[in-house]
Amino acid sequence: MIPMTPTATILLLGSGELGREFVISAKRLGCRVIACDNYAAAPAMQMADESEVFSMLDGDALAAVIERHRPDFIVPEVEAIRTEILAEHEARGTVVVPSARAAQMTMNRDAIRDMAAGDLGLTTSEYRYAESLADLRAAADELGTPFLVKPVMSSSGKGQSTVNTPGEVEAAWDYAVAGMRGDRQRVIAEKFIDFDYEITLLTVSAADGVHFCPPIGHRQERGDYRESWQPATMAPAALKRAQDMARSVVLSLGGHGIFGVEFFVKGEEVIFSELSPRPHDTGLVTLASQDYSEFDLHARAILGLPIPPIVLRGASASAVILADRDADAFRIAGLDDALARGRDGTFVDVRIFGKPSTRPYRRMGVAIARVGGGDVDAARAEAVAAAGLVRIEYEGE
Ligand SMILES: Nc1ncnc2c1ncn2[C@@H]1O[C@H](COP(=O)(O)OP(=O)(O)OP(=O)(O)O)[C@@H](O)[C@H]1O
Numbered sequence: 171m172i173p174m175t176p177t178a179t180i181l182l183l184g185s186g187e188l189g190r191e192f193v194i195s196a197k198r199l200g201c202r203v204i205a206c207d208n209y210a211a212a213p214a215m216q217m218a219d220e221s222e223v224f225s226m227l228d229g230d231a232l233a234a235v236i237e238r239h240r241p242d243f244i245v246p247e248v249e250a251i252r253t254e255i256l257a258e259h260e261a262r263g264t265v266v267v268p269s270a271r272a273a274q275m276t277m278n279r280d281a282i283r284d285m286a287a288g289d290l291g292l293t294t295s296e297y298r299y300a301e302s303l304a305d306l307r308a309a310a311d312e313l314g315t316p317f318l319v320k321p322v323m324s325s326s327g328k329g330q331s332t333v334n335t336p337g338e339v340e341a342a343w344d345y346a347v348a349g350m351r352g353d354r355q356r357v358i359a360e361k362f363i364d365f366d367y368e369i370t371l372l373t374v375s376a377a378d379g380v381h382f383c384p385p386i387g388h389r390q391e392r393g394d395y396r397e398s399w400q401p402a403t404m405a406p407a408a409l410k411r412a413q414d415m416a417r418s419v420v421l422s423l424g425g426h427g428i429f430g431v432e433f434f435v436k437g438e439e440v441i442f443s444e445l446s447p448r449p450h451d452t453g454l455v456t457l458a459s460q461d462y463s464e465f466d467l468h469a470r471a472i473l474g475l476p477i478p479p480i481v482l483r484g485a486s487a488s489a490v491i492l493a494d495r496d497a498d499a500f501r502i503a504g505l506d507d508a509l510a511r512g513r514d515g516t517f518v519d520v521r522i523f524g525k526p527s528t529r530p531y532r533r534m535g536v537a538i539a540r541v542g543g544g545d546v547d548a549a550r551a552e553a554v555a556a557a558g559l560v561r562i563e564y565e566g567e
């Protein structure tokens with residue numbers, strides 16, 4: 171039984187940790203959420219009103235679920251979705267967040283890159299596409315090493331590697347082919363950028379205009395984020411350039427919601443990398459840093475609500491808690507030690523995602539910290555220390 175008329179009915183496609191926090195934000199505003207993923211009891215499903223387990227790449231199954239729930243909003247949380255079905259439902263009046271076009275374009279690195287570098291004229295790394303090993307060899311000759319190879323359809327670093335010498339081209343091609351999703355055997359070769367630092371600029375496109383969160387710095391390993399912090403120190407001119415680029419991309423993609431726009435910064439240069447038309451994993455830091463988290467902002471933008479000035483509460487950081495093996499029987503321990511680090515002037519908290527199984531490098535939780543004053547390094551140290559105190563105890567150990 172539905173206890174009240176919901177503010178809106180939301181079909182969430184993807185039920186990971188970002189979806190989980192989004193469900194909490196949406197439910198606080200009175201929404202009803204149906205969480206979907208290809209396995210049961212996924213993190214967001216545990217918070218939602220209902221759940222559906224099916225492959226979101228299966229167009230018929232996706233269409234059937236949309237028909238069954240008739241949502242006001244379809245909110246993708248992952249890239250791997252049969253996006254043609256979203257476009258059909260958008261045409262019939264269901265709001266796809268931020269838009270079916272944004273979902274379609276951002277799941278293909280080539281589509282978004284061609285738009286950013288081509289139509290919008292943004293600065294990006296130099297790049298070539300390749301559909302065979304021979305193509306990739308030709309791209310290597312043109313670009314010169316080092317360069318990165320990424321499947322055009324993949325995420326979280328899957329199939330991605332760096333080619334340092336021409337002798338490594340074949341291995342990079344094979345690795346990309348093994349890690350790609352979808353039916354297109356295509357990779358992007360991107361000149362390696364020796365950046366000073368990289369940022370995520372959370373950009374909210376809402377009924378009352380485009381808003382920016384303070385820039386988030388982050389550190390990646392194996393194509394996945396390990397730590398993020400906010401605010402990232404940036405020259406005002408560089409920040410302005412990043413904001414201008416982010417604004418042009420989100421307005422061009424259309425629709426309302428939050429976007430995680432990724433940039434590399436090298437000296438005076440700001441280089442557009444890619445974006446997610448949804449909350450960004452590095453933005454988990456906003457659970458500590460901002461009065462409205464990236465999930466709160468996404469929910470508000472989607473519902474057409476105003477976005478007030480986004481206030482940073484203090485220098486903050488997040489650090490991930492990773493598993494290191496395959497297991498179904500395990501428990502998370504050490505929360506007492508981690509939380510005991512909180513003290514006057516230092517806020518420390520954890521989010522445990524409730525994933526039903528572990529595997530090597532799977533993100534099981536995150537520690538977040540905020541300190542008084544503007545000392546981002548102190549916040550990073552706190553988040554890393556707290557994350558390090560959370561233990562995954564595997565059964566039979
Ligand atoms: N051209 C480049 N030069 C230098 N480093 C790069 C380049 N492209 C990617 N990287 C590094 O690899 C990371 C992951 O790359 P990218 O964001 O393109 O992949 P992804 O699979 O979409 O990752 P995610 O889904 O985690 O955002 C970047 O954050 C950056 O640290």
Ligand SMILES: [Mg+2]
Pocket residue numbers: 432444
């Ligand atoms: Mg990325």
